[in-house]
Amino acid sequence: MRNPIAARAFDDLVQPVPFGIQINAKTSRNSSWRKVLLTVLMTISIAPQAQAQSLESFGVLGGSTVTNIGPTVINGNVGVSPGSAITGFPPGLVNAPYTIYRTDAVAQQAQSDLTTAYNVLASRPTTADLTGVDLGGQTLLGGVYNFNGGAQLTGTVTLDGGGNPNAVFIFNIGSTLTTAAASSVALINGARAGNVFFRVGSSATLGATTAFQGQILALTSITLITGATVNCGALLARNGAVALDNNVINICPLATDTVASALRGGGSGTASRAFTARAFGVATAIDDYRARTGNLPFSFALLSVLSPAELDLALRQLSGEVGSAVAPAAMQSTNSFLNAVLGDRSGFSTAPQGVASLPPGSGGRRDAPFGQPGSPSAGDRGSVTALSYFPQAARAPSALDAFDSLPQTPAPRSNWTIWAGGYGGYSDTTGNAGQGSSSRMVRDAGFIAGVDFHLDDNSSFGVAGAVGGTGFSLSDGLSSGRSQDFQAAVFGSTQFEAAYLRGALSYGYRAMSTTRAVTLAGFDQYAASFGTHTVAAELEAGYNLGLLTPYAAVRAQNFSAPAYAETTQAGSSIFALNYDAQTATALRVEIGTRIGWTTDLGDDKQLRLQSSIAWAHDFVSGPAPTASFQALPGSRFSLAGAEGSADSLLLSAGAELLFDNGLSLAASVDSAFAQNSQSYAGKLKLGLSF
Structure with missing residues (x-):
């Protein structure tokens, strides 16, 4: 039976847009049977356009055996699985291009699809109960008709499409289906045999010279008495045999408009309704494949019978948009890593404790504003204590001045800093x-560690590495992805009095995986796994003016991903995609200023506060990612996803606690706001200089 969660998702998808199938007033109150249209036809429908080995190409499919007596003619494939016996050909004839499949992969897949279709049909809500009613003499509109036990056809049953060629007729029969000799199924007012389904709980028997139309899906067996014909339909038995005796079976075409024309609202002229560029791109790819090959699997041909609004939604779901989120997610993860390496916009980096960690011009005092000279106050020239036992008289100012004029021995400089921390962003x-x-929503997090070597009081270089993860999802609720991230960087900085220059070069590898669901016809799920590579570089320059430090920075990234293919995790594989190799380049220019202050807290520790404001402009280049349906080779279409605005406002704030023993603890928060996007990030770092 169909997964109930998937069923609810499918019902939610199609409920607002009816298929437009007409039924009589008595049964119209319960129209949920219409939702089976896609699910069933995607699996078992009939069309010569379909690929030669798909289920819709089978005129006869048995579970145990297929037997024949006499010159039966079949215009469709014949198969059996899990049994292997097919007898009576010749004298029976399977016309080319169709053939016979015995217990091979083709027959096995056909039986799998048949099981799915059978269960879906069985789950459909009833619109009219015909238990105990002979179908002969009845005229029925589209609907789901239930028989608690067996069903009998004596004479002719007329199926009235009501002027709607997409009307669907489903007969759920509890046990057997039996037709009397010379009985028939008649179609009027646009009704099509390709949309007629008889799900039989046990076995079906068509009497002599019966003229039948529609698909029979039987749990056990199907028997045709001498001279019975299926003018347009198929005989599909899950577990038992199909027995033939001088019969004719024809699978039949379903004439459909092009998908693009259906999206426009019908006809080949200009658009008569609004539709999205994404949907039109997928529709065009499907139609191009059909025009190029002359064939189209019925699962795709059936799309054109949907209403334009529903078709637009269906095509967007089929497009595999999750592939467009791969590069943005990787680039966000790289940004978070580089911000952690370089200290991000809050200005906190991995400078050591001691003189090198102080702002230029601070005069060796941590309690001075950045860039403001700090000197001992007059109060500092008072008395001092010796071992805290008694006061000592102050020396004359001239003596102090003479002492200050002597060369000062700087405090020992820390040559190394090791640090570690965590970061995350949304x-x-x-x-x-x-x-x-x-x-598109993206979340990333990671653990980072690094080491710096300080060449002198003004210059340093270091290396860092990080492991983490990134997750991303789309607002359709059906597509998501994640990655395991491994990143490394080399970086360095130098100061020239009040000016500074710093930069970094990084590489990242990500083990990516994506999943997407298609609820167009039940619940199909596809997944893909692949690796991506990102190389990035950043260069920043600034000038310390005291409280303010204006700066400018440029960051470049290059992302690459190989071609990869989806695998089917659940349901049908008909809509699985192949994704083409992808490259993307991003360049960000950032101009802003930092505002900072360091104050002495006593007890050998200082607090450093800083915030920043900046404007950034992003340049993103490279072709949009593309994909194609595995079932339609060469049906390439664009996956262009949500694009952030080029200009954004950057705001950040942070605090760093510094201890004279070399320990430091820093935390910061960042945000970015653009016209159609926003992001937030945080970071915590612990360092030790020695």
Whole structure:
């Protein structure tokens, strides 16, 4: 049976947009049977456009055996699985290009699809109960008709499409289906045999010379008496045999418009309704494949029978937009890593304790504003104590001045700093309704550690590494991805009096995985795994003016991902995608200023506070990622996803606690605001200089 969670998701998807199938007033109150249209036809429908080995190409499929007597003619494939016996061909004839499949992968897959379709049909809500009613003489509109026991057809049953060629007729029969000799199924007012389904709880028997139309899906067996014909349909038995005797079976085409034309609202002229660029791109790719090959699996051909609004939604779901989130997620993770390496916009870095960690011009005092000279106050020239036992008289100012004029021996400089910490970030980018892109959410987190070597009081270099993870999802609620991140960087900085220059070069490898669900016809789930590479570099320069430190920075990233293919985790594989190799380059220019202050807290510790404000402009280049359906080779279409605005406002604040023994603890928060996106990040670092 169908997964109930998937069923609810499918019901939610299609409920607002009816298929437009007409039924009589008595049964219209319960129209949920219409939702089976896609699920069933995707699995078992009939169309010569379909690929030669798909289920819809089978005219006869048995579970145990297929037997034949006489010159039966079948225009469709014949198969059996898990049994292997097919007898009576010849004299029976399977017309080319169709053939016979015995217990091979093709027949096995066909039986799997048949099981899915059978269970889906069985789960459909009833619109009318015909238990005990002979179908002969009845005229029925589209709907789901239930028989608690067996069903009998004596004479002719007329199926009335009501002018709707997409009307669907489902007969859920508890036990057997039996037709009397010379009985028939008639279709009027646009009804099509490709949309007629008889799900039989045990076995079906068609009497002599019966003229039948529609698909029979039987749990056990199907028997055709001499001369019975299936003018347009199929005989599909799950567990038992199919027995034939001088019969004719024809699978039949379903004439459909192009998908793009259906998206426009019908016809081949200009658009008569609004549709998204994403949906139109996928529709065009499907139609191009059909025009190029002359074939189209029925699962795709059936799309054109949907209403334009529903078709737009379906095509966007099929497009695999999750592939467009891979590069932005990797680049956000790289940004978080580089910000942790360089100290980010709060200005905190990995400078050692001692003179090298102080701002230029601070005069050796941590309680002075950045860049303001600090000198002992007059009060500092008073008396001091010797071993705290008694006061000692102050010396004359001239003596102190003479002492101050002597060369001072600086405090020992710390040559090394080791540090570690954690970081994390979140971003939300709003999609474009006209383009059909979903909003994208990205979360990243990691653990980072590094070591710095200080060449002198003004210059240092170091290395750092991080492990972490990134997760991303789309607002459609059906697509997501994640990665395990491994990143490394080399970095350095130098000061020239009040000016500074710093930079970094990094590399990141990510073990990516994506999942997406398609609820168009039940619940299908696809997954992919692959590795990506990101190389990034940053250079920043600034000048300390005291409380303010204006700066400018440029950061560049190059992202690359190989071609990869989805695998089917649940449901049908018909909509699985192949993704093409992808590259993307991003360049960010940032101009801003920092505001900082360091104050002495006593007890050998100082507190350093800093905030920043900046403007950033992003340049992103490279072609949009592309993908194609595995079932339609060459059906390439664009995956362009949500794009953040180029200009953004950057705000940050942070605090760092410094101890004279070389320990330091820093924390900061950052945010970025653009027209259609926002992001937030945080970081905590612990360092030791020695």
